[in-house]
Amino acid sequence: MANKSIHDTNKNYWDNTADEWFGVTALPTYGVQFITEDELNLFGDVSGKKLLDIGCGSGHSLKYHGDHKAAELWGLDMSTKQIENADKYLKECGYSAKLINAPMEVDAGIPLDYFDYVYSIYAVGWATDLQCTFDRIASYLKKDGVFIFSWKHPLHHCVIVEDDKLIFDKSYFDESWFTYLNDGFAITLCNRKIPTYINALAKAGFVVEYMAEETDKETMLATSDLSERSKKAKMLPLSFVIKARKL
């Protein structure tokens, strides 16, 4: 499937549903029912640092870093509506951010060798060209700069719950693109294996420093009236997060 057609489909989804996603997936959260930045502390001290958020959505993760005294806040998102929401929200919170409305795979005029951190909360998996995206992210970072991203764990997509049992419904090895309807709007995605991310990072010049795929403690300890999602989350990762450093 051509990248342009995937971008058009997904931009249409995000432009039409941005308000429903306002602040839903943002730091300190890395994913639903997943350990948070409060426990992982992957960023450390961001005060005085320059940060770029890839797929910044409504700007809530940028606000989180503003609250932690980051020096510069930059955000990129393909959805015009998300960028409008982020701009309004961050201004209301008293933050000045440089926001760019463009897909993550293109040259959007972002400065090179400039950022201390580039990060992405539940957005990198939307990349139509993962290697190109990671190469660009590496180019934005200073040497020794940090790239942190979270995304849906590929096992989550492959396994369903039936009669309290987890069943493989799709192949973990299948990375083909698929389209489905969510809230009446089409989405086109693919389900990449973990090594696809690791190998693309290595090729882009990153070394992986940490990877986590733990469900949060609350879900792990819960025992009664479990939703299908919770039953799944107790047995396999629903999300993952990776911290990598530019060599």
Ligand SMILES: C[S@@+](CC[C@H](N)C(=O)[O-])C[C@H]1O[C@@H](n2cnc3c(N)ncnc32)[C@H](O)[C@@H]1O
């Ligand atoms: C789940 S939201 C991210 C939320 C946000 N990271 C936060 O912390 O609040 C995913 C975002 O990725 C954006 N997106 C999807 N495909 C993209 C692409 N190819 N390039 C840039 N942004 C994209 C969507 O418009 C959407 O805002």
